[in-house]
Amino acid sequence: MRRIFVIAAAALIFAGCGSPKTEAEKFADKLLEKMTLREKLGQMSQFRPRSGVVTGPEGFSYNLEDMIKAGEVGSILSLREMEYFEIYQRMAVDSSRLGIPILFAHDIIHGCKVIFPINLGSSCTWDVEATRQSARVAAVEASAMGLAWTFSPMCDISADPRWGRVSEGSGEDPYLAAKLSAAMVEGYQGDDLSDSTTILACVKHFAAYGAPEAGREYNTVDMSERMFRDRYLPVYQAALEAGAATVMSSFNDYDGIPASGNRWLLKTVLRDELGFDGFVVSDYDAVHEMVNHGVAADGADAARLALEAYLDMEMTSGDYINHGEQLVRDGIISEKHIDELCRNILVAKYELGLFEDPFRYGGAERFARETYKPESIALARQIARESMVLLKNEDSVLPLKEGRKVAMIGPFLSDARAMNGTWDGFSEAKRIVTIEQGMKARFPEDAMTFTRGCDAYNHIEGGVEAAVRAARAADVAVLTLGLPGNHSGETTSMTSVELPQAQKELLAAVKATGKPVVVLLVTGRPMALESVDGLMDALLVVWHPGTAGGDAVADLLSGDFSPSGHLTMSFPRCDGQIPIRYNHKSTGRPLNKELDYTQSHKAKKNYLSSYLFTPNTPLYPFGYGLSYTEFAFDGLEVLDPEVGTGEDVRVKVRVSNVGNIKGTTVAQLYIRDMVASTTRPVRELKGFERVSLEPGASAEVVFTITADDMAFCREDMTFAQEPGEFGVWVGESCEADLEGHFIVRE
Numbered sequence: 001m002r003r004i005f006v007i008a009a010a011a012l013i014f015a016g017c018g019s020p021k022t023e024a025e026k027f028a029d030k031l032l033e034k035m036t037l038r039e040k041l042g043q044m045s046q047f048r049p050r051s052g053v054v055t056g057p058e059g060f061s062y063n064l065e066d067m068i069k070a071g072e073v074g075s076i077l078s079l080r081e082m083e084y085f086e087i088y089q090r091m092a093v094d095s096s097r098l099g100i101p102i103l104f105a106h107d108i109i110h111g112c113k114v115i116f117p118i119n120l121g122s123s124c125t126w127d128v129e130a131t132r133q134s135a136r137v138a139a140v141e142a143s144a145m146g147l148a149w150t151f152s153p154m155c156d157i158s159a160d161p162r163w164g165r166v167s168e169g170s171g172e173d174p175y176l177a178a179k180l181s182a183a184m185v186e187g188y189q190g191d192d193l194s195d196s197t198t199i200l201a202c203v204k205h206f207a208a209y210g211a212p213e214a215g216r217e218y219n220t221v222d223m224s225e226r227m228f229r230d231r232y233l234p235v236y237q238a239a240l241e242a243g244a245a246t247v248m249s250s251f252n253d254y255d256g257i258p259a260s261g262n263r264w265l266l267k268t269v270l271r272d273e274l275g276f277d278g279f280v281v282s283d284y285d286a287v288h289e290m291v292n293h294g295v296a297a298d299g300a301d302a303a304r305l306a307l308e309a310y311l312d313m314e315m316t317s318g319d320y321i322n323h324g325e326q327l328v329r330d331g332i333i334s335e336k337h338i339d340e341l342c343r344n345i346l347v348a349k350y351e352l353g354l355f356e357d358p359f360r361y362g363g364a365e366r367f368a369r370e371t372y373k374p375e376s377i378a379l380a381r382q383i384a385r386e387s388m389v390l391l392k393n394e395d396s397v398l399p400l401k402e403g404r405k406v407a408m409i410g411p412f413l414s415d416a417r418a419m420n421g422t423w424d425g426f427s428e429a430k431r432i433v434t435i436e437q438g439m440k441a442r443f444p445e446d447a448m449t450f451t452r453g454c455d456a457y458n459h460i461e462g463g464v465e466a467a468v469r470a471a472r473a474a475d476v477a478v479l480t481l482g483l484p485g486n487h488s489g490e491t492t493s494m495t496s497v498e499l500p501q502a503q504k505e506l507l508a509a510v511k512a513t514g515k516p517v518v519v520l521l522v523t524g525r526p527m528a529l530e531s532v533d534g535l536m537d538a539l540l541v542v543w544h545p546g547t548a549g550g551d552a553v554a555d556l557l558s559g560d561f562s563p564s565g566h567l568t569m570s571f572p573r574c575d576g577q578i579p580i581r582y583n584h585k586s587t588g589r590p591l592n593k594e595l596d597y598t599q600s601h602k603a604k605k606n607y608l609s610s611y612l613f614t615p616n617t618p619l620y621p622f623g624y625g626l627s628y629t630e631f632a633f634d635g636l637e638v639l640d641p642e643v644g645t646g647e648d649v650r651v652k653v654r655v656s657n658v659g660n661i662k663g664t665t666v667a668q669l670y671i672r673d674m675v676a677s678t679t680r681p682v683r684e685l686k687g688f689e690r691v692s693l694e695p696g697a698s699a700e701v702v703f704t705i706t707a708d709d710m711a712f713c714r715e716d717m718t719f720a721q722e723p724g725e726f727g728v729w730v731g732e733s734c735e736a737d738l739e740g741h742f743i744v745r746e
């Protein structure tokens, strides 16, 4: 009998009567039966408190406390006063009719109290495990504050440093960004959402927000579906496959339809193709902004579009709560559809354990215990160190030699904000170690002088003269140049990513003293440095390195540690090269690297894909990074030179530390599909590994290239591998020249 029952049950499931309901789904369905339509729309609405971070126009004014008591606030974002987490939660639980708990959220994207380097910086560690750990620390601190949801990881690929939000992502390459984004999801969510130190992750910004036309914030995104599937979608997908519980729709239109009302993105791709079963929140005010986009006549129309696109929760613009009931009364949207969306939110709250104990997150004692732990700060210092990328070190001017006089110069020496960069969580300036503080803690104070020289964008009276005097009195000058902390992140697009003029003049004046010049580049984006490259003897990109940034700088300048960061975004020579990426296509007239572009232009036009006066190559390429020691790669061996489709290809290489101090490099493997049904990138990263070696030591690294690694959106739009010949390269940047080949048979 039992056997028949089992078969029948299986048949029912197979017949699409749905998989058996989880406890969370059963709970949600029961609760939905008790809820009014307005209460359902309330759960689908997220608002900010008066003190919350404003990241857009404020179209809808509301009394938050009244709405909480009316059960019309499903979630609150950007709450900064800790005591209000409990006040608002108690208000929701005790004063609203059904007592449904509030879901508190914030942008904890690179730390909560202990701030890690900005994500672009952290990505330059190529350290997946450290990335996971940093997200774990952030989740423990955030949940101790009372937060149960973070708007992270940002999974937007970008090759355009004019766009300030490159600081929040993991660079230009989908393979690396996918690994790091998945690790962040795992760090935030752990393996049990009912654990009160885990928080919901949020895959954002769906989708393709990192490709705005002209690098201008919020601008139109228009690309082929093939490009979207090959280059952008894989990162979102990897984060979803890691179990991300939520997704955020992006501001931009994609293929002519704003993401928040884009059924193809939010239903066809996200839910039907990728099987996402969590909930989608809009970005800030993005539902109502479909009126500005010109696809919605008014708020009601915007609400309709978003609801029809299966957008579950609206952030701040209030069109769901203001127009949802009328849309149902008019028969435009069914209450059944509202139930389907609202259910996703209730299920998430249940899985977090909020119905069981609405006060399980937060608490002053837990907060004091869980924040600023020494091991968290140590991790932030380690990641900051590993994130910094040494791009130049003429005559080994770094590390600074003991006993030498050092003139520390520049606008970011004691700038705490510059250490944090954008979205600096709930950090406190007094806990941040500035570059000046870090250097003073490590070097004898009488060995250093500190001179501002100029402001970020402007001269200061006598500043250059003072800096020149300081340099003349020293053995070496160390300049902190770059961009302010608040000029990275949202709404900070720039038409030029060159150094500000005042800084260029300061650098030139100090260089003219003849002293060696070290530049510490404080920035949230790649910068175009060709015009000043000759003025720098050493260049260390420190990014916005976070709470322990100053100590991490001193760790490297002192030689206590050797730099090990490798670029995850190309550094252009000049603005005109942007967007620039390593995984570009060949074109029909590729500029082969042997050809000296200047020679060809002097002699005659070369009729190749090139510029008249500028090479195609970036100043510093993807994957590049120096160390205080040197590494050699040899012995490349393709262990599987010929395989069938679906089979793995293993590639072995030997890495040696041929210098005289220990260090770490990142061994990188790139492939090229030589002939395919569509044009393929000239190189694609498909493997990487951090390798730490004592001087004189060697290690073997074996990479495994899977069929999935070779898959792409083929001519017929199916995503799969194709047989044929592949090139493979291994080294410590995308310009690796240690080469091999393999063949995939039919």
Ligand code: GLC
Binding pocket: 053, 055, 056, 077, 078, 107, 151, 204, 283, 284, 490
């Ligand atoms: C902002 C950002 C988004 C953030 C949200 C909430 O406008 O685009 O990344 O999570 O609003 O702060």
